[in-house]
Amino acid sequence: MSDVEEETEPCGPTPSRELTQNPLKKIWMPYKNGQPEKHISQRKVCMTNCPTLIVTVGLPARGKTYISKKLTRYLNWIGVPTKEFNVGQYRRQCVKIYKSFEFFRPDNEEGLKIRKQCASAALNDVRQYLTEEGGQVAVFDATNTTRERRETITRFAEQNGFKVFFVESVCEDPDVIAENIVQVKLGSPDYTHCNTEQAVEDFMKRIKCYENSYQPLDQVLDRELSFIKIIDVGRRYLVNRVQDHIQSRIVYYLMNIHITPRSIYLCRHGESELNIKGRIGGDSGLTVRGKEFARCLAQFINEQDISDLKVWTSQMKRTIQTAEALGVPYEQWKALNEIDAGVCEELMYEEIQERYPLEFALRDQDKYRYRYPKGESYEDLVQRLEPVIMELERQENVLVICHQAVMRCLLAYFLDKSAEELPYLKCPLHTVLKLTPVAYGCKVESIFLKVVAVNTHRERPENVDVSRLPEEALLTVPSHQ
Amino acid sequence: MSAEHLALTQTLLLKIWVPWASGSSNQRRGSSRPQFTNSPTIIVMVGLPARGKTYISKKLTRYLNWIGVPTQDNQEAMKIHRACTSNALKDIANYFAKEQGQVAVFDATNTTQEKRGVIISFAKERGYKVFFIESICDDPEIIEANIMELKVSSPDYEDCDKEEALEDFLKRIECYKSTYVSLDEEKDRHLSYIKIFNVGSRYLVNRVQDHIQSRIVYYLMNIHVTPRSIYLSRHGESELNLLGRIGGDSSLSSQGKRYASALSTFIRNQAIKDLKVWTSHMKRTIQTAEALGVPYEQWKALNEIDAGVCEEMTYEEIQENYPEEFAIRDQDKYRYRYPKGESYEDMVHRLEPVIMELERQENVLVICHQAIMRCLLAYFLDKPADELPYLKCPLHTVLKLTPVAYGCKLESFYLNVKAVNTHRDKPTNVDVTRRPEEALQTVPEHV
Numbered sequence: 046m047s048d049v050e051e052e053t054e055p056c057g058p059t060p061s062r063e064l065t066q067n068p069l070k071k072i073w074m075p076y077k078n079g080q081p082e083k084h085i086s087q088r089k090v091c092m093t094n095c096p097t098l099i100v101t102v103g104l105p106a107r108g109k110t111y112i113s114k115k116l117t118r119y120l121n122w123i124g125v126p127t128k129e130f131n132v133g134q135y136r137r138q139c140v141k142i143y144k145s146f147e148f149f150r151p152d153n154e155e156g157l158k159i160r161k162q163c164a165s166a167a168l169n170d171v172r173q174y175l176t177e178e179g180g181q182v183a184v185f186d187a188t189n190t191t192r193e194r195r196e197t198i199t200r201f202a203e204q205n206g207f208k209v210f211f212v213e214s215v216c217e218d219p220d221v222i223a224e225n226i227v228q229v230k231l232g233s234p235d236y237t238h239c240n241t242e243q244a245v246e247d248f249m250k251r252i253k254c255y256e257n258s259y260q261p262l263d264q265v266l267d268r269e270l271s272f273i274k275i276i277d278v279g280r281r282y283l284v285n286r287v288q289d290h291i292q293s294r295i296v297y298y299l300m301n302i303h304i305t306p307r308s309i310y311l312c313r314h315g316e317s318e319l320n321i322k323g324r325i326g327g328d329s330g331l332t333v334r335g336k337e338f339a340r341c342l343a344q345f346i347n348e349q350d351i352s353d354l355k356v357w358t359s360q361m362k363r364t365i366q367t368a369e370a371l372g373v374p375y376e377q378w379k380a381l382n383e384i385d386a387g388v389c390e391e392l393m394y395e396e397i398q399e400r401y402p403l404e405f406a407l408r409d410q411d412k413y414r415y416r417y418p419k420g421e422s423y424e425d426l427v428q429r430l431e432p433v434i435m436e437l438e439r440q441e442n443v444l445v446i447c448h449q450a451v452m453r454c455l456l457a458y459f460l461d462k463s464a465e466e467l468p469y470l471k472c473p474l475h476t477v478l479k480l481t482p483v484a485y486g487c488k489v490e491s492i493f494l495k496v497v498a499v500n501t502h503r504e505r506p507e508n509v510d511v512s513r514l515p516e517e518a519l520l521t522v523p524s525h526q
Numbered sequence: 527m528s529a530e531h532l533a534l535t536q537t538l539l540l541k542i543w544v545p546w547a548s549g550s551s552n553q554r555r556g557s558s559r560p561q562f563t564n565s566p567t568i569i570v571m572v573g574l575p576a577r578g579k580t581y582i583s584k585k586l587t588r589y590l591n592w593i594g595v596p597t598q599d600n601q602e603a604m605k606i607h608r609a610c611t612s613n614a615l616k617d618i619a620n621y622f623a624k625e626q627g628q629v630a631v632f633d634a635t636n637t638t639q640e641k642r643g644v645i646i647s648f649a650k651e652r653g654y655k656v657f658f659i660e661s662i663c664d665d666p667e668i669i670e671a672n673i674m675e676l677k678v679s680s681p682d683y684e685d686c687d688k689e690e691a692l693e694d695f696l697k698r699i700e701c702y703k704s705t706y707v708s709l710d711e712e713k714d715r716h717l718s719y720i721k722i723f724n725v726g727s728r729y730l731v732n733r734v735q736d737h738i739q740s741r742i743v744y745y746l747m748n749i750h751v752t753p754r755s756i757y758l759s760r761h762g763e764s765e766l767n768l769l770g771r772i773g774g775d776s777s778l779s780s781q782g783k784r785y786a787s788a789l790s791t792f793i794r795n796q797a798i799k800d801l802k803v804w805t806s807h808m809k810r811t812i813q814t815a816e817a818l819g820v821p822y823e824q825w826k827a828l829n830e831i832d833a834g835v836c837e838e839m840t841y842e843e844i845q846e847n848y849p850e851e852f853a854i855r856d857q858d859k860y861r862y863r864y865p866k867g868e869s870y871e872d873m874v875h876r877l878e879p880v881i882m883e884l885e886r887q888e889n890v891l892v893i894c895h896q897a898i899m900r901c902l903l904a905y906f907l908d909k910p911a912d913e914l915p916y917l918k919c920p921l922h923t924v925l926k927l928t929p930v931a932y933g934c935k936l937e938s939f940y941l942n943v944k945a946v947n948t949h950r951d952k953p954t955n956v957d958v959t960r961r962p963e964e965a966l967q968t969v970p971e972h973v
Binding site for chain 1: 541542545555729734740743748807809872875876883
């Protein structure tokens with residue numbers, strides 16, 4: 046090895062700092078004078094070192110808002126603080142009452158002025174979100190159909206040190222556009238005073254206003270920009286100059302989503318032996334009632350008459366037993382296994398309070414980030430469920446038979462629930478949730494299959510302080526054998 | 527349906543729950559293998575010479591095999607058959623039918639529409655999917671660099687001067703150009719393909735059909751050819767290492783701390799530009815990184831294999847408490863899952879995002895653990911599943927991997943700080959009936 050020493054700084058490596066394990070997340074970090082030191086070491090990959098501005102491009106009714114909302118939901122779920130800024134909404138706040146498509150005519154000076162102001166106001170809020178409010182990604186949702194407008198945005202981003210990534214949707218299929226209008230435009234605040242025919246007519250004229258000046262992203266003229274062009278709802282993609290990890294993940298996500306109508310069924314395994322004893326985790330079998338549920342589930346699925354249903358389970362006995370009753374092929378995913386409670390596996394809440402009162406209190410303080418000793422946190426679960434979500438996006442009709450914490454994470458993704466709400470979402474046994482994507486969100490139908498089961502939902506108690514009395518900690522524990 | 531039908535048993539090796547009465551695994555409804563695709567796929571490489579087709583096909587084959595998709599690179603087959611497409615296709619059919627292959631990469635200069643048509647018909651007849659990968663390059667500098675690195679050193683140009691060789695090869699390319707027909711956006715709109723422009727600055731993706739094609743596209747969009755090195759090392763020797771105990775979350779021993787210092791010196795002397803440092807969430811890797819005095823990123827995915835009920839045991843204790851498990855592990859160390867723990871196969875699955883990010887990055891130092899390092903090394907050096915769990919990754923040794931030509935150059939640096947040996951070779955007798963001494967034959971020494 047070389048022994049050349051050029052620098053004047055002290056030779057020899059930095060003495061190792063002492064490490065302490067953060068009590069909530071169980072992360073090892075250096076500390077000084079009894080306090081954890083601020084350190085750049087991250088728990089997960091540092092996605093990007095400067096904020097990213099995603100800019101949609103496309104004529105009206107091309108799915109820009111659909112993509113913006115979905116992308117925002119996905120990024121927030123995987124832990125990247127993201128917010129969407131819809132210029133149309135700014136316009137509606139400015140121009141209280143929408144009269145007609147004439148507002149969008151290219152020769153309407155007054156209209157143009159207002160639209161420009163709205164775009165500026167939105168960009169201003171973008172700047173605030175990314176620089177002062179801790180945002181990492183902002184999605185600027187507008188038509189942005191001219192090169193001139195996009196240059197303005199690029200300049201804005203450069204001035205503020207943001208990276209820019211364009212997402213363009215190009216579609217000429219009249220059926221897709223018509224369906225789009227039916228699903229999201231007819232119900233828009235702009236058209237509350239119109240009947241369907243009037244709304245459709247007006248909207249088509251609105252689209253016409255943009256068509257003449259539309260300059261799609263071009264692989265030659267715009268070769269220095271970073272973008273993805275989505276053609277015909279995902280039949281084809283043109284991807285140019287992906288700069289970093291987050292853009293790569295965004296591209297992968299956009300290339301996996303589709304709009305084919307379908308439903309996702311989520312349920313837990315049937316009631317298990319450990320469930321009735323009030324014990325968490327483990328790998329036990331179904332109780333008699335749990336088996337009854339499995340039979341009812343088979344019947345329910347048959348009645349639903351779902352085309353090409355895929356069935357997924359975890360690799361734990363109770364979900365597989367449940368799936369076996371269906372009599373159809375199923376796929377076992379290790380990633381769908383219940384949260385690993387580490388040293389608390391198979392304990393009752395009463396035992397956790399007795400043996401680990403501090404842990405129990407910390408968990409109630411921040412249930413999402415809390416990691417069981419030698420176990421996992423909800424935050425860890427989300428990370429391991431990401432490939433499941435990606436594959437759910439690719440698939441059509443799927444039934445996922447999983448577990449309470451896992452189901453909460455999946456549900457939070459589909460229903461856009463925050464990290465604070467996620468660990469308290471109600472996912473009772475013997476209840477199937479049917480999720481059907483509609484407009485910009487998800488319709489949820491809850492079907493209880495009428496087989497009684499124990500309750501496993503523990504609400505957050507009032508007192509989460511480590512100094513609390515055992516009774517206060519155990520206040521919300523559901524009853525069990 | 528009676529309750530008995532729901533009786534399950536857990537397989538000894540994989541710890542997978544299966545119906546009690548089921549016979550062969552073919553009768554089971556539950557599949558524990560991820561269903562990447564329901565039919566075999568032929569990947570067809572398209573493009574002029576010196577466009578990186580062989581580089582891409584080899585790399586892709588290596589990646590797919592590592593994530594558990596049996597893949598074969600048919601480049602050699604093409605050479606043998608002297609570009610006789612139909613014989614090469616027969617080889618592929620055989621690979622799919624008889625050898626349970628899932629993907630075959632057809633690497634040849636498939637430049638004409640006619641030749642491509644032959645492959646498409648063949649696939650259609652048999653129910654295979656076809657995915658085209660076209661590499662397009664019009665940057666003369668990149669082409670020249672390719673040629674110099676790979677072609678000019680080939681036997682064809684042994685007796686030539688480099689300049690002549692380059693000129694000759696460029697002429698060869700010109701010959702192909704006259705018949706070369708790129709995938710056409712209009713005419714070929716029904717095909718599934720990705721076009722890669724100028725080593726990845728732009729991609730055109732058409733009609734991705736299924737999961738495996740989606741993964742292939744994602745992978746291709748993340749790889750690059752910028753020169754860089756990846757350094758792999760384990761944490762310094764730990765307290766539990768000294769005691770011959772596996773797993774756990776112990777601190778560095780005094781030797782381990784000395785290694786951390788030595789690593790810091792080594793890294794500084796390597797003078798690496800913009801080095802990223804990654805560790806696991808376990809104390810021993812973080813303590814090691816702390817000595818470097820630079821920022822580092824903690825990845826939970828880099829945590830050591832979870833030995834479940836065997837955590838913190840010595841091999842002697844495992845033999846005593848779980849002799850059957852111990853034997854089954856020796857029978858198939860890659861697929862064996864510890865009770866309430868993981869297998870090497872599980873680890874590969876959780877390391878996939880790490881590999882993807884390593885592909886995106888440039889210079890990286892990964893401070894990890896024995897089993898983890900074996901998985902990562904197997905990816906870079908294209909080691910099969912049965913060799914992976916026995917790769918030698920001793921403590922206090924840095925492995926430097928530098929991509930070169932079609933593979934990876936490997937340099938090993940032992941930093942001269944003594945450490946215990948933690949490598950246990952496969953013993954001769956792996957039968958469950960073996961005696962304890964036979965099982966413990968290859969256990970390395972410890973306190």
